[in-house]
Amino acid sequence: MREWILATLTVLFFVGAPLSALSGEAGSGSLHISDPWARAMLPGQPTGGAYMTIRNDGEEADRLISVSSPAAGKVEIHTMTMQDDVMIMRPLEDGLEIPAGESVALEPGGFHLMFMQVEEPFAEGETVPVTLEFEKAGAVSLDLPVLPASTGRGMDAHEH
Numbered sequence: 001m002r003e004w005i006l007a008t009l010t011v012l013f014f015v016g017a018p019l020s021a022l023s024g025e026a027g028s029g030s031l032h033i034s035d036p037w038a039r040a041m042l043p044g045q046p047t048g049g050a051y052m053t054i055r056n057d058g059e060e061a062d063r064l065i066s067v068s069s070p071a072a073g074k075v076e077i078h079t080m081t082m083q084d085d086v087m088i089m090r091p092l093e094d095g096l097e098i099p100a101g102e103s104v105a106l107e108p109g110g111f112h113l114m115f116m117q118v119e120e121p122f123a124e125g126e127t128v129p130v131t132l133e134f135e136k137a138g139a140v141s142l143d144l145p146v147l148p149a150s151t152g153r154g155m156d157a158h159e160h
């Protein structure tokens, strides 16, 4: 009888694992990524932006150190700040820290991923594969749904 219960629990455990992949969150260990998306690009536009929220449920800080995608020659992690009424954007040389117990939002007007040297402009309705490399959690791969170019506009005045 006890063996039967153990076997049943084991089966439930393994069945439970893939179900979590359907919840709309990607992650590795204590990191959870939600609401990922990329902005649709205009024909001929060489750079595109992508956004998401990264939550760290762990006990120690982690850091997004690099990003790559087969859809871009290179992907940078950018910050955007206001300086004398002008939006200044620059790459984060040391990556983006995700403090323990906190969420960091990459959103229009703030932190974002910048896809450079994009050959095929992202089109609404497609998905863009991306791999995020974290210092501690390692690589996390996900697909970014491409949303209309107008999404979140107004907060986001930058053009490359």
Ligand SMILES: [Cu+2]
Residues within 6 Å of the ligand: 078, 089, 112, 113, 114
């Ligand atoms: Cu940028």
